[in-house]
Amino acid sequence: MGRQKNPLILTIDDEDPIRNSFQLFLEDHDFDVVEARSGREGLEVFRREKPDLVLCDLRMPEMDGLEVLQTIRAESPDTPIIVVSGTGIIGDAIEAIHRGAWNYLLKPIQDMSVLLHAINQELERARLIIENRAYQEHLEEEVTRRTAALQKAINDLNESHFKLRKSEETYRSIFENLQDVYIEFAGNGVILEVSPSISAISAFKRDELIGTKVEGLFPLTQERDELFDLLNQSGQIRDFEIHLRDKDQHDIPCSLNASYQGIERENADKICATLRDITERKQAEARIEYLAYYDALTELPNRRLLINRLEQNLSRARRYGHYGAMLFLDLDRFKNINDSLGHPIGDDLLKQVAERLATDMRSEDTISRLGGDEFVVLLSDLGTESAAAATAAQQKAENIKERLTEPYIIRDNILHITPSIGVAMFPSVDGSYETGSDILRYADTAMYRAKDDGRDTIRFFLPSMQAAADYRLALEKELRHAIERDELSLYFQPQVDYHGNILGAEALIRWTHPTKGFISPGTFIPIAEASGLILSIGEWVLRTACRHLKQWNDQGLGLTHLAINVSPRQFRQPEFVGQVQSILDETGVNPSMVCFELTEGLVIDNIIDTIEKMQGLKKLGLQLSIDDFGTGYSSLTYLKKMPLDILKIDQSFVRDIETDANDAAIVATIIAMAEHLYLKVIAEGVETRPELDFLKQNGCNLFQGYLFSRPIPGHQFVDLLAKGIPQTGS
Numbered sequence: 001m002g003r004q005k006n007p008l009i010l011t012i013d014d015e016d017p018i019r020n021s022f023q024l025f026l027e028d029h030d031f032d033v034v035e036a037r038s039g040r041e042g043l044e045v046f047r048r049e050k051p052d053l054v055l056c057d058l059r060m061p062e063m064d065g066l067e068v069l070q071t072i073r074a075e076s077p078d079t080p081i082i083v084v085s086g087t088g089i090i091g092d093a094i095e096a097i098h099r100g101a102w103n104y105l106l107k108p109i110q111d112m113s114v115l116l117h118a119i120n121q122e123l124e125r126a127r128l129i130i131e132n133r134a135y136q137e138h139l140e141e142e143v144t145r146r147t148a149a150l151q152k153a154i155n156d157l158n159e160s161h162f163k164l165r166k167s168e169e170t171y172r173s174i175f176e177n178l179q180d181v182y183i184e185f186a187g188n189g190v191i192l193e194v195s196p197s198i199s200a201i202s203a204f205k206r207d208e209l210i211g212t213k214v215e216g217l218f219p220l221t222q223e224r225d226e227l228f229d230l231l232n233q234s235g236q237i238r239d240f241e242i243h244l245r246d247k248d249q250h251d252i253p254c255s256l257n258a259s260y261q262g263i264e265r266e267n268a269d270k271i272c273a274t275l276r277d278i279t280e281r282k283q284a285e286a287r288i289e290y291l292a293y294y295d296a297l298t299e300l301p302n303r304r305l306l307i308n309r310l311e312q313n314l315s316r317a318r319r320y321g322h323y324g325a326m327l328f329l330d331l332d333r334f335k336n337i338n339d340s341l342g343h344p345i346g347d348d349l350l351k352q353v354a355e356r357l358a359t360d361m362r363s364e365d366t367i368s369r370l371g372g373d374e375f376v377v378l379l380s381d382l383g384t385e386s387a388a389a390a391t392a393a394q395q396k397a398e399n400i401k402e403r404l405t406e407p408y409i410i411r412d413n414i415l416h417i418t419p420s421i422g423v424a425m426f427p428s429v430d431g432s433y434e435t436g437s438d439i440l441r442y443a444d445t446a447m448y449r450a451k452d453d454g455r456d457t458i459r460f461f462l463p464s465m466q467a468a469a470d471y472r473l474a475l476e477k478e479l480r481h482a483i484e485r486d487e488l489s490l491y492f493q494p495q496v497d498y499h500g501n502i503l504g505a506e507a508l509i510r511w512t513h514p515t516k517g518f519i520s521p522g523t524f525i526p527i528a529e530a531s532g533l534i535l536s537i538g539e540w541v542l543r544t545a546c547r548h549l550k551q552w553n554d555q556g557l558g559l560t561h562l563a564i565n566v567s568p569r570q571f572r573q574p575e576f577v578g579q580v581q582s583i584l585d586e587t588g589v590n591p592s593m594v595c596f597e598l599t600e601g602l603v604i605d606n607i608i609d610t611i612e613k614m615q616g617l618k619k620l621g622l623q624l625s626i627d628d629f630g631t632g633y634s635s636l637t638y639l640k641k642m643p644l645d646i647l648k649i650d651q652s653f654v655r656d657i658e659t660d661a662n663d664a665a666i667v668a669t670i671i672a673m674a675e676h677l678y679l680k681v682i683a684e685g686v687e688t689r690p691e692l693d694f695l696k697q698n699g700c701n702l703f704q705g706y707l708f709s710r711p712i713p714g715h716q717f718v719d720l721l722a723k724g725i726p727q728t729g730s
């Protein structure tokens with residue numbers, strides 16, 4: 001630590017002895033001293049040396065002490081000045097103090113300790129003044145600093161408050177104007193808070209929901225359980241689909257985002273969630289899904305859905321052994337309509353075509369628009385006979401062609417259009433394993449063939465099918481006129497008892513075509529059935545058979561009955577029983593002598609309606625028989641409920657009695673079953689003696705077959721009745 005500096009004293013006095021005595025004294029008391037002999041010199045030394053204290057005389061030449069005082073005071077107010085004067089005039093002292101002297105001593109100073117005391121006192125005072133000023137300055141600085149800090153803190157606080165208020169306002173405004181719903185609920189499912197926007201979705205007011213359980217809003221237990229499970233697993237959940245039940249009990253699809261509140265899930269006491277009504281999104285998705293499978297213009301299934309359904313149809317057809325068909329339609333010269341009348345009219349035409357196609361379609365069939373003017377009709381389950389299925393497909397195609405060819409009225413235009421139709425049957429008869437796309441291609445190819453052949457035409461993909469279809473179509477056209485042209489007739493095949501006596505006969509239709517000659521009922525009956533012609537033909541058969549029976553009865557030929565075949569379509573007519581009643585009345589035949597033969601397939605299809613109708617026929621007094629028995633799947637339960645009289649064993653079993661042990665067993669079982677049900681049993685297709693023997697041995701008493709007689713015209717039958725059947729047959 002360095003030695004402390006001595007205070008520096010400036011003595012200004014024109015008298016040398018005084019200055020010298022002061023110097024000696026002061027230096028002895030650890031002061032440093034500088035001197036000046038005049039006021040002017042004093043100011044120069046003062047400015048140069050910057051003394052800590054000035055001792056100044058008043059009366060001096062050049063510049064008196066008062067002026068020095070005033071100048072020093074002005075330049076350095078903190079430098080103490082002690083006037084040491086010999087005037088002794090009180091006025092000088094007052095003036096000196098007034099001009100800036102800190103103290104006033106009289107010369108000569110008798111006791112130098114007075115000077116020392118005055119110097120120390122003024123130096124101390126000066127020190128205190130300086131210190132005080134420094135302290136004041138420090139205080140002021142501190143106050144300024146702290147004031148600034150405080151002001152900053154206040155500003156910061158104000159700013160925070162402002163921001164907080166702003167943020168609160170923002171959140172309040174978001175909360176109140178939110179389109180989505182904000183919802184808080186406790187772990188036990190109680191709703192703690194919900195934004196007013198809930199009323200837009202649910203029609204519930206906020207107050208109606210707070211305090212209630214979420215079960216009320218989200219009633220589907222499975223969805224709720226899944227929501228809580230997922231929340232418990234991961235603490236948050238995004239875009240969870242849930243249904244909200246509104247006040248009117250409608251379920252509204254919503255998307256929910258939720259998380260436990262707080263960073264630590266374990267301590268979280270509530271779940272915060274936002275909820276958005278996604279009805280429009282769902283509708284859009286459904287629309288997109290719909291458009292993926294449906295044609296937007298006609299709303300018909302599109303190619304993709306068609307192929308799906310076709311694949312399903314194909315595999316079902318293969319599994320159950322039935323046939324289906326694909327009709328590929330293209331509108332002839334549709335482009336002309338589009339080009340000449342404009343696309344809006346073309347579109348309307350396509351819509352009307354779609355509507356016409358939909359008329360009369362079965363629910364299991366599919367109508368599809370592939371695009372442009374191309375439509376497809378997929379017909380499923382056309383039966384197990386490929387020829388009959390092709391006939392049905394041909395028939396359907398004809399109907400469609402007819403319907404689409406009728407005029408269209410579109411925006412005051414009368415339009416005419418024809419379709420070209422290609423037909424592909426499936427599955428293929430040769431066992432090749434084609435795909436849905438193959439079938440579509442085949443039908444497309446056939447459609448182009450129809451175009452090439454002059455349009456407004458139907459063409460099958462397979463030439464063989466085409467030939468058969470053409471033949472069937474021609475037959476059907478001719479069959480329409482067969483009754484009026486008197487080309488139909490009835491043959492009669494005798495039915496004999498154990499001893500070969502003719503008891504009755506089965507009436508079998510025959511068609512003698514003017515150019516084609518004899519056409520088997522096995523060929524034309526399925527065409528009649530598919531086209532609906534069977535209704536008039538069946539009625540003709542019934543009337544003609546009853547007339548014959550009445551006549552033979554009147555002649556006393558001693559017949560017990562006449563069997564008449566009834567086709568499924570004929571039987572299914574709602575007015576069938578009434579029609580039979582009128583024919584019985586009209587012909588006057590004895591109803592108990594008429595036996596209707598119904599196929600087994602017919603009776604097991606729609607069993608309730610069948611039994612009801614059978615009961616109606618029984619009430620008329622008719623006998624009922626099941627034809628082809630054994631080929632279907634009749635259960636004993638149903639058989640017991642049916643008002644039956646006779647079971648007819650199908651000729652396919654009889655044919656193989658001698659060679660096939662199974663068939664022999666089946667025949668024996670049918671006979672036993674008939675006995676059990678108290679039914680008569682007749683075997684058809686008996687051609688040989690051993691077949692007859694087997695049947696007799698197993699308890700069958702009635703027979704029909706070539707062994708006794710082929711079906712023969714009525715007059716021959718009458719002759720045979722008279723002559724009797726030769727012994728070989730008995």
Ligand SMILES: Nc1nc2c(ncn2[C@@H]2O[C@H](COP(=O)(O)O[C@H]3[C@@H](O)[C@H](n4cnc5c(=O)[nH]c(N)nc54)O[C@@H]3COP(=O)(O)O)[C@@H](O)[C@H]2O)c(=O)[nH]1
Nearest residue numbers: 508509521522525541565566567627685686687705706711
């Ligand atoms: N809905 C109607 N269907 C009818 C009618 N007439 C006949 N048919 C059905 O047509 C199918 C073929 O009949 P058809 O060619 O007349 O054959 C019948 C007999 O000729 C034949 N048969 C009789 N005995 C023998 C025989 O010993 N061997 C042999 N190979 N064939 C024989 O069987 C047919 C009788 O069948 P079913 O009716 O099942 O008793 C045939 O399905 C007829 O049903 C009609 O008017 N309406």
